[in-house]
Amino acid sequence: VSARKQATGPREIGKPVTVIGGGSWGTALADVLSGNGHSVLVWARDPDFCKQVNETRSNERYLPSLKLPPKVTFTADMARAARHSRLILLVVPSHGFRAIARSLGDHLTGEHIVVHGTKGIEQGTQKRMCEVLREETCVRRLGVLTGPNLAAEIAAGQPAGTLVASHFSEVQAAALEVLHCHRFRVYTATDVIGAEVAGAFKNIVALAAGVVDGLGLGDNTRALLLTRGLNEMARVGAAMGADIHTFGGLAGIGDLMATCSSPLSRNHQVGERLAKGETLEGIQSAMRMVAEGVKTTGAVHAFARAKGLDLPIVAAVHRVLDEGQPVAEALADLMALPPSPELAGLDW
Amino acid sequence: VSARKQATGPREIGKPVTVIGGGSWGTALADVLSGNGHSVLVWARDPDFCKQVNETRSNERYLPSLKLPPKVTFTADMARAARHSRLILLVVPSHGFRAIARSLGDHLTGEHIVVHGTKGIEQGTQKRMCEVLREETCVRRLGVLTGPNLAAEIAAGQPAGTLVASHFSEVQAAALEVLHCHRFRVYTATDVIGAEVAGAFKNIVALAAGVVDGLGLGDNTRALLLTRGLNEMARVGAAMGADIHTFGGLAGIGDLMATCSSPLSRNHQVGERLAKGETLEGIQSAMRMVAEGVKTTGAVHAFARAKGLDLPIVAAVHRVLDEGQPVAEALADLMALPPSPELAGLDW
Numbered sequence A, B: 001v002s003a004r005k006q007a008t009g010p011r012e013i014g015k016p017v018t019v020i021g022g023g024s025w026g027t028a029l030a031d032v033l034s035g036n037g038h039s040v041l042v043w044a045r046d047p048d049f050c051k052q053v054n055e056t057r058s059n060e061r062y063l064p065s066l067k068l069p070p071k072v073t074f075t076a077d078m079a080r081a082a083r084h085s086r087l088i089l090l091v092v093p094s095h096g097f098r099a100i101a102r103s104l105g106d107h108l109t110g111e112h113i114v115v116h117g118t119k120g121i122e123q124g125t126q127k128r129m130c131e132v133l134r135e136e137t138c139v140r141r142l143g144v145l146t147g148p149n150l151a152a153e154i155a156a157g158q159p160a161g162t163l164v165a166s167h168f169s170e171v172q173a174a175a176l177e178v179l180h181c182h183r184f185r186v187y188t189a190t191d192v193i194g195a196e197v198a199g200a201f202k203n204i205v206a207l208a209a210g211v212v213d214g215l216g217l218g219d220n221t222r223a224l225l226l227t228r229g230l231n232e233m234a235r236v237g238a239a240m241g242a243d244i245h246t247f248g249g250l251a252g253i254g255d256l257m258a259t260c261s262s263p264l265s266r267n268h269q270v271g272e273r274l275a276k277g278e279t280l281e282g283i284q285s286a287m288r289m290v291a292e293g294v295k296t297t298g299a300v301h302a303f304a305r306a307k308g309l310d311l312p313i314v315a316a317v318h319r320v321l322d323e324g325q326p327v328a329e330a331l332a333d334l335m336a337l338p339p340s341p342e343l344a345g346l347d348w
Helices: A024-035 A047-056 A078-084 A094-105 A129-136 A151-155 A169-179 A192-214 A219-240 A244-248 A250-261 A266-275 A280-287 A292-307 A312-323 A327-335 B024-035 B047-056 B078-084 B094-105 B129-136 B151-155 B169-179 B192-214 B219-240 B244-248 B250-260 B266-275 B280-287 B292-307 B312-323 B327-335
Strands: A016-020 A039-043 A072-075 A087-090 A113-116 A142-146 A160-165 A184-189 B016-020 B039-043 B072-075 B087-090 B113-116 B142-146 B160-165 B184-189
Touching: A016 A024, A016 A078, A024 A039, A024 A072, A024 A151, A024 A169, A039 A078, A047 A072, A078 A094, A087 A094, A087 A169, A094 A129, A113 A129, A113 A169, A129 A142, A129 A192, A142 A169, A142 A192, A142 A250, A151 B219, A160 A169, A160 A192, A160 A250, A160 B219, A169 A184, A192 A219, A192 A244, A192 A250, A192 A266, A192 A292, A192 A312, A192 A327, A219 A244, A219 A250, A219 A292, A219 A312, A219 B151, A219 B160, A219 B244, A219 B250, A244 A250, A244 B219, A244 B244, A250 A266, A250 B219, A266 A280, A266 A292, A292 A312, A312 A327, B016 B024, B016 B078, B024 B039, B024 B072, B024 B151, B024 B169, B039 B078, B047 B072, B078 B094, B087 B094, B087 B169, B094 B129, B113 B129, B113 B169, B129 B142, B129 B192, B142 B169, B142 B192, B142 B250, B160 B169, B160 B192, B160 B250, B169 B184, B192 B219, B192 B244, B192 B250, B192 B266, B192 B292, B192 B312, B192 B327, B219 B244, B219 B250, B219 B292, B219 B312, B244 B250, B250 B266, B266 B280, B266 B292, B292 B312, B312 B327
Parallel strands: A016 A039, A016 A087, A039 A072, A087 A113, A113 A142, A160 A184, B016 B039, B016 B087, B039 B072, B087 B113, B113 B142, B160 B184
Antiparallel strands: A142 A160, B142 B160
16 A cells, blocks of 8 residues: 555455543544545444443443444453454553553564553553553554544544654554544654653653642743753653654654643643642542542653652642642742753753 | 853842844843843833833833833934944844844944844745845854744743753853843753754744634644744754754744744734635734745745755645645645655754
């Protein structure tokens, strides 16, 4: 299939594709795949939920705005999901990732391709999701799908772009073939580490952006925060083996912009409430879950300290979250740092 | 003066600093300089206007929100302005830049340092502002000040950061010494070309972002546009001799974010009105002036064609502006492009 043909919309002959995860993102991806003519089987844990989605043709719980297209079926049978397609898109929350990867691993063969779309690192181990997949499955042809992809906007058919990173051109091509279309452009890359680090790190900056918004500050302050946050992201990424140029792309600054513009994001909300004077404990008990950015901040702060990296924004967010430093004071500390060359510490 | 001392706020002994240009940005910079303890002389063309600002202590025409601090004086006497300080900040619109640089040049010596804050390239010649300054003055110690710096937010005292780029560390140090403080962080760099190209190119993307907003599209589409716009900016910059890493910083993505978030920007307004179906002629005659992005698009499009660069967003904006292509069709064309590796064509 030539690149030009891939760009012309629905394929004449659809392929089976499996999506693991029936949340908003899995459902939106199923809609894109179905629009491209593919037959999609979506795995979700709860059989009653799957039955209800199949009958009502709507994922009321996670993406009620979308009318489910005919070629999408939900199932709670993981063996069936794994048999359905050689290509598996795995989009589940990071906290349940290892357990689901392990269950899925029981049904996968060396022929499978797994592309995950999970943003975050594993708590405790600090591992990237591709590392978890290598431990829990026999699959080696792995990839990551990431970028500025708010599910509700994808489901509404608004133009979007994403990044698929894999060391295997075959994996890039497989994801591109089924996903790329006029409403959802797929860009490709080999830098898996960069793509995964970016997806996790951005939640720290989103939290800080929530603080900036909560303090009523404007576009200059937000742009300064995001730009310097991008710089810290690139320096952490480089220390982990990423290509810093990934961070100037969809996985990095692209996702950062979309996430930080979305006041509905949990990380942004935590930041905003901290700015209003609430405590982290109070916010977390009200939310009944820990925002991804809170967990990632601790992990990145520990990594930076171990590597001797100077990451002022990460350190400031850490002080606010872990030591209860007032946000206004943390911001003042950041602004009081000595001046530096813009690209100091950035190696490429 | 150590870096740490510079960061502690107002200097004990102020320096004289000259600002050429009494618009909103010149006035906001004068406020920052004055806050740092310096005595600021601001040149503006109209003696009556200067008299009024000095008497009312307010620049009613361009920045009415700010109460002018005591150490700021406006003057229409350029010789006096040039004598006032060795360091001159030149912040005038790009269309009047050469004429003012020429007048200023009559009063400058080889001892002067000129840092300009003008975003745009010269119409007709396509020259960068530092090139114009080299032609019109004897000054060689030149620099550029650029970044996400909306004047009204700076004047309101909100935290911001900026980039000063110069080939001379002495120029970087001079600007940093008088400007850097707790509300206005100065980052330094040597890439003058990158800083100037970014400041001009961003107006093209701001125009396109206006279209996206005018079409009612969301955060995914905007993030895709800005990220791919940044990619095109970096490729043009590299072809002009810039360091692509400048574009991931304050002059590039930082300014792009702030400009594209500001619906008041003239470029954004043009895009929004194009999206509503107005013609460029109609918009321009209603605005009684040409938005910077309109002029820059033509220049960059011509440059890209001459160099054989493939810049899809620039080409699409050019088709809309110059050939009257409907914006929805231009967007559809962009989305229908063949897929590509994300970093294709980007050399570093």
